[in-house]
Amino acid sequence: MNYLVIGGSKGIGAATVEMLEAQGHTVYFTSREASSQVNSLIWNIEDDALNLPEGLVLDGLVYCPGSINLLPAHRISHEVFLSDMNINAYGALKATQLALPYLKKSESASIVFISTVAVKLGMPFHASVAMAKGALEGLGKSLAAELAPKIRVNVVAPSLTQTQLADKFINTPEKLEASNKRHPLGRIGQPNDLAEAITFLLSNKSSWMTGQVIGLDGGMGSLKML
Numbered sequence: 001m002n003y004l005v006i007g008g009s010k011g012i013g014a015a016t017v018e019m020l021e022a023q024g025h026t027v028y029f030t031s032r033e034a035s036s037q038v039n040s041l042i043w044n045i046e047d048d049a050l051n052l053p054e055g056l057v058l059d060g061l062v063y064c065p066g067s068i069n070l071l072p073a074h075r076i077s078h079e080v081f082l083s084d085m086n087i088n089a090y091g092a093l094k095a096t097q098l099a100l101p102y103l104k105k106s107e108s109a110s111i112v113f114i115s116t117v118a119v120k121l122g123m124p125f126h127a128s129v130a131m132a133k134g135a136l137e138g139l140g141k142s143l144a145a146e147l148a149p150k151i152r153v154n155v156v157a158p159s160l161t162q163t164q165l166a167d168k169f170i171n172t173p174e175k176l177e178a179s180n181k182r183h184p185l186g187r188i189g190q191p192n193d194l195a196e197a198i199t200f201l202l203s204n205k206s207s208w209m210t211g212q213v214i215g216l217d218g219g220m221g222s223l224k225m226l
Contacts, residue, residue, distance in 0.1 A: 007064035011163035015191035058102035144211035159217035161189035184219030
């Protein structure tokens with residue numbers, strides 16, 4: 001199988017690339033900077049091509065880029081709003097548009113987006129990212145309907161995960177302990193937690209699943225501990 005991971009050079013994307021390659025798949029991944037790694041591509045939202053090999057049959061697309069701009073609602077500027085929407089929602093649409101000709105060649109292709117628990121669970125200071133990821137979830141469901149039955153589209157919605165993007169929230173033992181305690185399962189997520197779910201959604205093991213938003217959040221989005 002051939003897969004494309006947008007934002008696959010670090011964090012959840014890198015864990016997904018590593019897991020797919022370990023399963024014997026060919027994985028192309030994009031980043032904003034040049035890399036010496038095999039099948040690494042440079043791609044930005046402004047680019048109108050993914051530079052994939054001509055004639056490639058693509059069996060899956062994963063869109064990983066995101067942002068965590070935590071601000072009170074009254075401080076969300078037009079620039080911050082547009083930046084969050086661009087990275088989280090429009091980028092996913094643009095990547096999908098460019099990948100579709102390759103995905104349509106597959107007998108059974110799958111697309112996976114990454115949202116956030118903050119769309120389902122109202123959280124202070126998350127208005128900007130929740131709006132953007134809410135748009136992403138809407139895109140995922142719309143595409144699932146539009147591309148069925150040949151291409152499946154699902155969304156994974158994690159809570160805080162230990163990546164570079166989240167480092168400022170967990171960069172001391174005290175911060176990490178506080179974040180762990182906010183989750184019913186007693187810890188924040190790890191990149192491999194997400195990669196396991198993503199690789200499942202890409203595989204034929206999830207062949208009867210589309211249009212779903214799957215909470216992978218340590219219980220935060222569904223449980224309240226007494």
